[in-house]
Amino acid sequence: MSDIFSFNGAEGTGWSQPSPISGDAISTVPISLRRADLPRWPRASEPELVRHYTWLSQRNFGIDTGFYPLGSCTMKHNPRVNERIVQLPGIDRVHPLQPEHQIQGLLSIFFEMQEMLEVCSGMDQVTLQPVAGAQGEFAAIRCIQEYHKDNGQSHRNKVIVPDSAHGTNPASAAMCGYEIIEIPSSPNGFLDLDALREAVGEDTAAMMITNPSTLGVFEPEISEAADIVHSAGGQMYYDGANFNAILGKTNPGLMGFDAVHYNLHKTFSQPHGGGGPGSGPIGVREHLADYVPSPVADREEAEDGGATGDGYRYFWRTPDKTIGKVQQWHGNAGAVVRAWAFYRRYGRELELMSEHAVLNANYLRHRILNPESDVREKIPAMPVDGATVDFVKHEFTLSMSPLKEAVGVSGKDVAKRLLDYGYMSPTLYFPMIVPECLMIEPTETESIEVMDKFAEDFLAILSEDPSIVTTAPHTTDVRRVDEVQAARNLVLRHPCEK
C-alpha cells in the first residue's frame, strides 16, 4: 500500500452515500465562495480510503502492538472493559452543559473518583479539572501562590526542584512567575538534604519533587525534606506521575506534602501518547482546598433518596477562592470514567498493581544486569549499582556511557536498535543526571515471558557489531533521521504537495 496522495488525479470518491441535496448543489454556493481550481485532494475510492487508514493505523507503534518500556510514561495495557463503560449512552452522549439533575450518575462517578484519590493520597480536596500532569502542576502551584498571597507572603518567589525533576516541574513553576532553584542530587541519586537546607529561605514558595524519583528510587529522607521546607514557610508539592509505585502502600499526605497531581492516564491506565489525551487531577490539603480550579463534584443528602439511589444529590461546586478554570468544562470526562472503571476493578486491591509494577521492574533490572556476566561494567545501573541501592521501585535507569566509551555505541544507538527487534525505545537521555541514560519501566501488565525476551534481545544488542547498532534502525519505514535537520528545518508538507 502506498500513501494516499498517489491516488491524486483518479476519479474515485471516498464516500458512497446518496446526495442529501437534490438539484444542482453547486448553485446554492455563492460565486465568491466557489473554488477556481480543483483542490489537490487525493481522489481515492471508498475501499481505497478504508485501506489507506487501516494501513496508516498499522504504521503506528503502540502498547497494543508490542512492549513499550517507556520509563516515566507508564505505557501499560488499557483494559477493554474501560472502553465499554465509557461508551455507555449515559456517559458517551452527555453534553457538558446538561443540567445536573440529568447527569447524576456521571456526577457520582466524578465524586467517587475525587474521594478515592483523596483517600489514596492523604489529601482533603481533589479536583478533576486539569487534563494533563503538567496542567495539574501549574494549577496546584497557582493555588499555592494564591495561598501565600492571602497570608501576606507574596514575597515568596522561589520554587526549589531537584536536578532529577521532570522538565514540566520547573516549567510549570516558571509559568506561574516563580524563579527556579535547582538543587543537585547526592552521588547515589537521592535528594541532598544539605543542599536543600542551603536552598530554603524566607523567599521559598514551594518545593516540587517526584517520589519515587525519576531514577526509580524512593527518597528515604522525604519526611525530613518536608520538615525543612515547612519550617522555612514553604509548601511541598508532590509530582504523582510515579504513583503506580506506591499506591495503597503509602501516600504523599503521610510524607508531609501539601499538594499533589496524579496522572490518571498513567497510574489508572488510559490510552495516551504524544502528550494526550490525559487527566491530571490535583489533590490538596485543607488549607489549599478553597483555591482549587472549579468546578468540583459535591453532594448533599437527598430527601427522596437521590437519582442514583444512594441517598445523595450530586452537583457542581465552585470553591470559594478558586483560581478559576484551567480547562474548559469539567476536565477530560472520558479519561476520568476510564480511570474510575480501572479503580473499580481493583477496589481495595489497588496495592497489588503497585506490587506487580515494582516486582516487574526489579525482575527486568536483574535479568539485564545479570551479576554473573560482565554487563554491569558495560552499562552500570544508576544510582551506582550495589553501592547504596540494589532495589528500585517501578522503573530503573541504565547508563550506556561505558559502552559508548568502549565501542562507540551510545544510548540513542541502543534505543534505535531496539526498534528493529520490535520494541518501543525506553525513555532516552532522561533523567539528565544519568549520562547516556535509558530509563525502563515494564509496568505491571507485562508477563515474565515478555520481560525475559526483552532482556535477551537487549543483551544481544550490547554484543552486536557496533556498525549495525550505530546505523539502526534497519527495518522501520523511516530509518535514522537527521534530528538536527528535523528540528532546524522542519518540513511539514507531504512531498506530493509542492
Ligand SMILES: Cc1ncc(COP(=O)(O)O)c(C=O)c1O
Ligand atoms: C515525573 C513526571 N512528571 C510530570 C509529567 C507530566 O505529565 P503529563 O505528560 O501528563 O503532562 C510526566 C510525564 O511524563 C512525568 O513523567
